[in-house]
Amino acid sequence: MSTLFSKRCAPMAPGASALKAPQIETLMAEVPGWSVVGGELTRTFKFKDYHESVAFVNATVWISNAQDHHPEIELGYNKVKMRYSTHDVKGLSENDFICAAHISELLKEQGTP
DSSP states (O other), X not given: OOGGGGXXXXXXXXXXXXXXXXXXXXXXTTSTTOEEETTEEEEEEEOSSHHHXXXXXXHHHHXXXXXXXXXXXXXXXXXXXXXXOBGGGTBOOHHHHHHHHHHHHHHHHTTOO
């Protein structure tokens, strides 16, 4: 289990800045399956059908609301694409990685890597 999973998202301090490449590389090790694309933490999930895709989105919405940090979500018949970034810092923050870790743990509980 990722150490990020034990953390909660926190509001950005005034003047906070986006993570730098070395910090991002370190955090990436804790969220396998995710990648940074266009400055966003991104992952596409595949499912059996639309019902599973929507159920997954609903579960991630609950996590996002609990963390008060929300991704961009693209829903298709059997896939969901999630993209995290932190608007307050115009880039990636630890909050993005915390949410990714929580979502990855949700999938582990369901038997999906």
